[in-house]
Amino acid sequence: MKKYSKRLQNVQEYYFSSKLKEVKQLIAQGQPIIEMGIGSPDLPPHPSIIKALQDSAGQECSHGYQSYQGSPELRTAFAEFYQRQYGVSFTPENILPLMGSKEGILHISMAFLDEDDQVLIPNPGYPTYSAVTKLVKAHPVFYNLKEEDNWQPDFEALQQQDLSKVKLMWVNYPHMPTGALASESLFEKLVAFGQNHNILIVHDNPYSFILNPEPKSIFSIEGAAESVLELNSLSKTFNIPGWRVGMMAGKKEFLQAILQVKSNMDSGMFLGIQKGAIAALGLNKEWFDGLNSAYQSRRTLVWKLAESLGLTFHRQTAGMFVWAKLPDGMDDLEFADSLMQEKQIFVAPGSIFGSGGKGYIRFSLCTSEDRILEAIRRCSS
Secondary structure (H helix, E strand, O other): OOOOOHHHHHOOOOHHHHHHHHHHHHHHOOOOOEEOOOOOOOOOOOHHHHHHHHHHHOOHHHHOOOOOOOOHHHHHHHHHHHHHHHOOOOOHHHEEEEOOHHHHHHHHHHHHOOOOOEEEEEEOOOHHHHHHHHHOOOEEEEEEOOHHHOOOOOHHHHHOOOOOOEEEEEEOOOOOOOOOOOOHHHHHHHHHHHHHHOOEEEEEOOOOOOOOOOOOOHHHOOOHHHOEEEEEEOOOOOOOHHHOOEEEEOOHHHHHHHHHHHOOOOOOOOHHHHHHHHHHHOOOHHHHHHHHHHHHHHHHHHHHHHHHOOOEEOOOOOOOEEEEEOOOOOOHHHHHHHHHHHHOEEOEEHHHHOHHHOOEEEEEOOOOHHHHHHHHHHHHO
16 A cells, blocks of 8 residues: 655645535535635636737747746736835846745745744634645744734734744735734834844735725835745736736745746746736726725625624725624534534634634625625525
């Protein structure tokens, strides 16, 4: 019998990978499941994005291997997007396109971490941070985020820890799963923390344009380039999650180290997808306004759904989720299971995002208004 790698003993299949199998099976059996668990945009991309892909598919040069670093045109489009949307100046050499920002989590970890290094990971937070840390045989060190602190790090508590083995810190604002926003002051503290302790700060920034009136990049902070990388994604902002287009921004030395890993993992992004990404990055304010109008209408309904279930939540948040607190003493895993069994509504229990998520539920806004209204009806009857 074949022996599997020991690293698999420390990680589990991604929660939504296994849970969606169960949901699909129930749907196949005729169950009228309303899916409000995963953040996969259901709205269509702009027609210009699709047209750019279609037009390029017939070009003779489209079907060969592409540059590991993405085309100069795509890197320029990302740099111009950062200047226009965040007020941050980059050269194309400061940009590394990715096949989805999720792959960047692995590439960064492989480029910077050795066995037994430590990594600061938010709790609650995106489960992939800790899973990848374990896969490369480094050690997760969780820092707690609390509702009373607006889900921001407690820097005093962090300073009291032994940070001598910490090489990397994951941060994510607007925060997933809570939707908490970052202030300029928080970014300043993070940059200073990384510089003072020789820790690479990696800001994961895929939600900054969803229901957020003031999108921010951590690179707006002076001196950030010396200790910071930022991941970004087109999946949520432009409704193309299946296209797998993301990027990483940072100083050239950091990106070159990551490219040493990445160039051994893929053979470049399909040119048609790059052309579609360029079209997306050039969209104007009208696109963002329309996108957020749809999500705002959905969020208002999800707030009503949460209230009908006796949950509480904060309204000053961003991103494509509603993070809601259960009444004291209620178990989020049991609540999510009962909602699935009794009302055929699939939501994400907060515990899957870490112990700091216990007692919370996450609703996705990637569900049509008609489906959310049906969920409200089911929970009110």
